Amino acid sequence: MGFEKVVVIDGRGHLIGRLASVIAKQLLEGQRVVVVRCEMLNVSGSFYRNKLKYFAFLRKRMNSNPSRGPYHFRAPSKILWRTIRGMIPHKTQRGMEALNRLKVFEGVPAPYDKTKRMVVPSALRVLRLKPGRRYASIGRISKEVGWKYGNVVQKLEDKRKEKSAAYFTAKKKLVALRARAENAA
Numbered sequence: 001m002g003f004e005k006v007v008v009i010d011g012r013g014h015l016i017g018r019l020a021s022v023i024a025k026q027l028l029e030g031q032r033v034v035v036v037r038c039e040m041l042n043v044s045g046s047f048y049r050n051k052l053k054y055f056a057f058l059r060k061r062m063n064s065n066p067s068r069g070p071y072h073f074r075a076p077s078k079i080l081w082r083t084i085r086g087m088i089p090h091k092t093q094r095g096m097e098a099l100n101r102l103k104v105f106e107g108v109p110a111p112y113d114k115t116k117r118m119v120v121p122s123a124l125r126v127l128r129l130k131p132g133r134r135y136a137s138i139g140r141i142s143k144e145v146g147w148k149y150g151n152v153v154q155k156l157e158d159k160r161k162e163k164s165a166a167y168f169t170a171k172k173k174l175v176a177l178r179a180r181a182e183n184a185a
Contacts (some may be wrong), residue, residue: 010117024087039139048166
């Protein structure tokens with residue numbers, strides 16, 4: 001990745017750990033990164049195994065006062081954020097500044113729905129996982145462990161896809177019209 005003002009990454013179909021490591025490196029180098037569609041991230045291993053892993057993580061809490069931590073985030077975006085935080089020296093000034101350069105979202109919110117979204121080939125599930133191997137979606141795991149907004153995000157995503165499809169058909173017509181005008185001229 002070259003240095004750009006903001007890199008918007010589409011999380012769909014990426015393996016969470018591999019994507020997190022690439023993002024962590026970029027953040028430490030000073031790149032601003034935005035990750036959208038975190039609910040479509042994948043993790044290798046069967047869904048049931050990953051669900052059990054998350055429940056084991058939920059059991060880890062402070063015995064005397066659980067409100068003091070560790071905090072168990074349920075939202076897919078926060079799961080990715082915490083994964084990246086683990087790869088950054090977040091208690092130092094440099095690490096804090098790096099984490100401040102990161103934004104994570106479920107779905108594709110307003111400013112980023114009209115920007116170019118990128119993929120990270122080294123983290124794509126189809127390129128990294130052997131065909132036939134099992135994998136799970138972070139969105140589904142989140143839903144199982146207490147994330148309540150999966151349906152809301154899905155509804156908003158459907159609305160966004162309708163809008164973008166309408167925009168694309170209008171753009172195709174415009175391009176065809178321009179091509180005809182250039183041929184005529």
